[in-house]
Amino acid sequence: MAKIGISAVQRxxxxxxxxxxxxQPKTYSLIGADGMKEAVSRNSQIDPSxxxxxxxxxxxEIKNFVYNGHxxxxxxxxxxxxxYGSLPANTASNLTGEYVKPKTIGFRxxxxxxxxxxLKLVEFFRFDVPExxxxxxxxxxxxxxxxxxxxx
Amino acid sequence: xxxxxxxxxKRKNPKTGKVAWYLQKRKYDTISSKELVEAMxxxxxxxxxxxxxxxxxxxxxxxNFLLNGHxxxxxxxxxxxxxIKSRPSDSKDAVTAExxxxxxxxxxxxxxxxxxxxxxxxxxxxxxxxxxxxxxxxPEDPYLGVTKFGQLHDGSLEVEDVERTxxxxxxxxxxxxxxxxxxxxxxxKGGKFCLAILPSDTYPYTYNPKNxxxxxxxxxxxxxxxxxxxxxxxxxxxxxxxxxxxLPAGVQVTDKPDNFKLASMINILMQ
Numbered sequence: 001m002a003k004i005g006i007s008a009v010q011r012x013x014x015x016x017x018x019x020x021x022x023x024q025p026k027t028y029s030l031i032g033a034d035g036m037k038e039a040v041s042r043n044s045q046i047d048p049s050x051x052x053x054x055x056x057x058x059x060x061e062i063k064n065f066v067y068n069g070h071x072x073x074x075x076x077x078x079x080x081x082x083x084y085g086s087l088p089a090n091t092a093s094n095l096t097g098e099y100v101k102p103k104t105i106g107f108r109x110x111x112x113x114x115x116x117x118x119l120k121l122v123e124f125f126r127f128d129v130p131e132x133x134x135x136x137x138x139x140x141x142x143x144x145x146x147x148x149x150x151x152x
Numbered sequence: 153x154x155x156x157x158x159x160x161x162k163r164k165n166p167k168t169g170k171v172a173w174y175l176q177k178r179k180y181d182t183i184s185s186k187e188l189v190e191a192m193x194x195x196x197x198x199x200x201x202x203x204x205x206x207x208x209x210x211x212x213x214x215x216n217f218l219l220n221g222h223x224x225x226x227x228x229x230x231x232x233x234x235x236i237k238s239r240p241s242d243s244k245d246a247v248t249a250e251x252x253x254x255x256x257x258x259x260x261x262x263x264x265x266x267x268x269x270x271x272x273x274x275x276x277x278x279x280x281x282x283x284x285x286x287x288x289x290x291p292e293d294p295y296l297g298v299t300k301f302g303q304l305h306d307g308s309l310e311v312e313d314v315e316r317t318x319x320x321x322x323x324x325x326x327x328x329x330x331x332x333x334x335x336x337x338x339x340x341k342g343g344k345f346c347l348a349i350l351p352s353d354t355y356p357y358t359y360n361p362k363n364x365x366x367x368x369x370x371x372x373x374x375x376x377x378x379x380x381x382x383x384x385x386x387x388x389x390x391x392x393x394x395x396x397x398x399l400p401a402g403v404q405v406t407d408k409p410d411n412f413k414l415a416s417m418i419n420i421l422m423q
Contacts, residue, residue: 002219004234004255008247013240020240023251027233031217031224036210039217044209050198054206057192059228063265064191065183067273069156075185076211078257082156082273088172092160097275099175100158104266105230107259113215117255122219124236124249 002116005127026127066105078110153274160279162373175277218257230261333370333378334396345380346397364397 005026012019031039036055041048062080065072071081085101109117158175165172189207193200214232217224223233235258239251334345345367367380374381 004219004221004236006236006247006249006252008241008244010244018240020242021244021247022238022240023236023247023249024238025221025234025236025255027223028221029223030231031222033225033227036213036217036224036226040206040209040213043213044205046202046206046209050202051206051210053196053198054192054203055210055226056228057196057203058188058207058210059226061188061191061195062229063268064154065188067154067156067269069177069180070183071180072183072188073185074188074207074211076208076215079182082177082269084177086158086174086176088165088170088174089160090172092162092173093279095158095160095173095175095277095279097158097277100156100275102266102269102273102275104261104269105259107232107257109257113257116215116219117257119252119255122255124252126248 002122004122004124006124007127023124063105073110076110076112078113079108081106081108154272155274155276157276157278160277175275178278228262230259230265233258233260333374333381334367335377336379343399346399347382348397 005028006023007026008021009024010019011022029035033052033055037048037051040046040051044051062072062074066080066082069082071079073079083103083106085103087099087101089095089099115121157178159178160173161176162171163174164170185207186204189204190200192198192207193203196203198206214224214226218232218234221234223231225231235256236252237254237256238247239253241247241251336345347365347367349363349365365382367382370378370381
């Protein structure tokens with residue numbers, strides 16, 4: 001079962017202005033290109049140089065397709081698309097390319113990963129309170145101290 | 153220069169209520185994983201099978217890291233990290249796993265992408281789609297007599313994903329405004345079309361009136377392209393499913409699952 005540590009953070013609700021405490025995920029580490037390459041090649045027996053080339057190509061091709069208006073549905077993950085805004089005009093004929101406010105690349109989770117994120121399949125525990133992570137938090141604590149430890 | 157084709161569309165700004173013309177991306181083909189893999193193989197010279205295997209392994213590993221609380225940076229694209237929707241508590245110690253409403257994945261694009269897009273992406277406005285001089289052919293839809301879908305898209309008016317720090321506290325605002333229009337062939341009489349949204353915390357998986365939006369008959373500029381529309385629809389981040397239902401006359405949306413056996417369902421591709 002996936003385990004995610006949470007900590008408490010005080011936030012202001014922008015709608016009603018009230019301040020309260022909310023749960024937020026504790027990120028143990030940021031996995032970079034090397035970490036991904038190492039973990040993927042270890043778990044899939046694919047040559048690290050191939051993994052590295054494919055990861056670079058993945059980023060390049062996603063950008064290429066998005067920049068040409070396409071959405072890209074990556075199985076198991078989700079859909080990447082262009083994000084933009086538009087300025088208003090009084091008539092349609094006034095609209096030109098200048099009215100587009102380019103933003104960036106957007107991502108929407110796919111159904112498969114939404115299901116994997118189901119609360120029934122993920123365990124949450126307080127990471128910042130020793131008594132609370134004592135049992136279920138041991139695993140995550142080792143992640144924190146030892147870097148990462150990919151699941152088989 | 154990459155070119156994205158845009159078409160004018162008349163819309164009501166949900167914030168101000170003003171109606172104006174905006175630009176909306178034309179419908180493009182969605183690139184599947186298979187097409188993406190083929191393109192990657194072409195440009196790297198690595199065999200397709202190997203690229204496909206590596207891509208699967210990368211996605212699997214990415215999921216594994218994220219679901220165990222790590223953030224992952226894909227160089228050249230951006231960073232994925234877990235994100236939580238939480239219920240509020242009065243005190244710090246009262247925050248437990250029970251506060252978690254939904255687990256989501258957040259994608260933060262690399263900062264240079266915005267600048268890159270400004271320099272490398274151009275926008276071409278197709279005005280003919282408004283004047284109607286060359287209407288696009290309407291594909292036959294096998295379902296229910298619905299012959300045309302409007303895009304259910306990230307509304308250009310406006311998707312906000314703002315984070316700011318105030319006195320050490322972080323505030324996140326996320327808001328999506330969407331539009332859905334459908335055109336029917338007129339075979340459906342006396343019933344109504346609804347957009348049913350299924351939040352992830354719903355169990356068992358049943359739809360209910362609270363999360364169902366009835367499409368209204370199209371009026372004004374929308375009438376030209378659509379028969380029924382829903383405007384300013386808010387689809388929560390954690391929605392696991394969105395369906396278009398046709399409810400025959402006399403059938404009401406209730407929280408009884410059996411009720412939906414009576415309704416015909418159409419899956420909607422959320423862009």
